[in-house]
Amino acid sequence: SPQTYPLTKRPRYPWHIARKPLIVLGGAASVGRFAIQLGKLSGFSPIITTALLKHTSFLQFLGATHVLDRHLDTNALITEVAKITLNPVEVVFDTVSLPDTQAMGYSLLAPGRRLILLLPLEIKVKEEGKNMFHVTGMWTYLYSDTQGLGAQFYCILSRLIEAGDIKPNRLEVVPGGLNSIVSGLKKLELDRVSGAKLVIHPQETA
Secondary structure (H helix, E strand, C coil): CCCCCCCCCCCCCCCCCCCCCEEEECCCCHHHHHHHHHHHHCCCCCEEEEECHHHHHHHHHHCCCEEEECCCCHHHHHHHHHHHCCCCCCEEEECCCCHHHHHHHHHHCCCCCEEEECCCCCCCCCCCCCEEEECCCCCCCCCHHHHHHHHHHHHHHHHHHHCCCCCCCCEEECCCHHHHHHHHHHHHHCCCCCCCEEECCHHHCC
C-alpha cells in the first residue's frame, strides 16, 4: 500500500518494487505508453512490450527495454521473451484486452501471478492459480479504496512531468474543428492511428 513521502525537489516513488520482468501488450497505445513509464519508475526490469516496430525508438525512450513485433503469435512471443529473461513473468498488462491478446497474456504469465486487463475477461482459463484483474483508469472519491493512492499520485503528477519521468502523449491534430469528428473516428475504425492521440480544436469549426 502507498506510504507518505517527503515533498522533495525530485519526487520519490512509494510504490517502488524490486526488479522484476513486466510485459505490456500494446505499448504504443495511450495506456501502454503510461504503463511503460510507470513500470520503469516502479523498478520493473526488463520491460518488454509489443507494438509496431516503427515505434521502437520512442518506446525505448519511454522506458521499454525490448520492443517485440505485435504481429508475433503466442508461441513466437513466448520464445522471444524466454530469450530476454529467464525469470518468471509476474505481471502482464494487456492494454488491448481483446480475446486474442488476453489469451496471449495468460499464456505468458507465470502461475500465481497477475494479468491486468482494461476490458472484462473474455477467455476460458484453466485453474492454474493465475490472477486476472480488470482495471479502469479512474480516480474518484466514490471509491474509498483508491482515495489514498489517487491523492498521493496527483500530488506529484506535475512534478513527474516537470522532471521528465512522465512524458505526455504525442498528439495528432485533426483540422476542421467539430466537423472533423466523424473523419477522426473513421481513422480510428480503420486502424490508421498509431502512437498518438487525436485532438480536435472546437474553435476551428466553420
